[in-house]
Amino acid sequence: RCVAASASASSSPATAAAEVPAAMKAWAYDAYGDVGVLRLDGAAAVPAVGEGQVLVKVAAAALNPVDAKRRAGKFQTTDSPLPTVPGYDVAGVVVRVGAGVKGFKEGDEVYGMISEKPLDGPKQSGSLAEYTAVEEKLLAPKPKGLDFAQAAALPLAILTAYEGLERAGLAAGKSVLVLGGAGGVGSLAIQLAKQVYGASKVAATASTKKIELLKSLGADVAIDYTKENFNELPDKYDVVFDAVGQGDKAVKVVKEGGSVVVLTGAITSPGFRFVVTSNGATLEKLNPYLESGKVKPLIDPTGPFPFTKVVEAFSYLETGRATGKVVISPV
Ligand code: NDP
16 A cells, blocks of 8 residues: 555656565465465565556455365366465555556556456466456456455455346346345345346345344345245245355246356256356446445455454355455455
């Protein structure tokens, strides 16, 4: 932050670049495995800035289940080579600008998901580090009024919620059931369905303690899955958005001709899967909703975790009980 603040205020780009060190602190792993493979590297290389990329001084990052699945080796065949610095979600300040970059300059506050395809050749040097290099097309200006921790809580989850609802054809006046409404993706899917799409009815599932939260996010119907099976209730929906992995049950509550988007687990027809694509333009399109407060990031109250506590943060995320996003801040 300090680097960028001084750079934007008075220094020339050359001076600002000189302020970026060659080495940085970064979380990394050299082999696939559980949280035990994570180590804090005190002298990782600051990534080079390629054409069309900017270097971001990371102010905050967030964890996603995909970070844990990738670390476990689930995507080995398409992963980048080890060692890996994990982390897809970033919010921070541009401190260096690569050739051909037009949209951002040093000092700009940005947020985004750093790899265009999270499973297919993701970046080796991710956001759980002091610096990360990102294509400008994957970034958007940080929403005004949100701090870095709040902005970091958004990219992968909100892009997934948005792309899923788009692909499912949600539109004004249609109904939607969000399975897993209290998680990182689900909490945003509820809000987008209500605030951006104008859904006529939004239902969502969670356990007992999170039922009031679902309502506060805008759910018209909150189903406590410890008490009721959503697939045994009479209601049917135009869209079912499954962020849990209940594709077999999800297809039982969709209306004839409706859509069932399944983020994880087995797929039962007519359900379908997609893998989120990062895109700064989509974030920018959503910024007005974030700036007006119509759509709000939800940060798990157990956090934010400081940068030194990334192992604890992953252990918590991997319980599968997080409420909203597990955020790492400050970095
Ligand atoms: P989270 O870790 O944030 O989800 C945790 C939440 O899931 C908790 O609040 C928990 O609530 C809820 N939950 C767990 N079991 C159930 C259940 N049976 N019914 C209702 N809610 C439940 O995960 P994300 O939201 O970040 O991701 C969700 C899934 O989607 C992950 O598997 C992830 O890998 C996948 N994903 C796939 C993407 C793609 O592109 N295909 C992109 C993003 C995510 P409670 O404590 O009440 O059970």
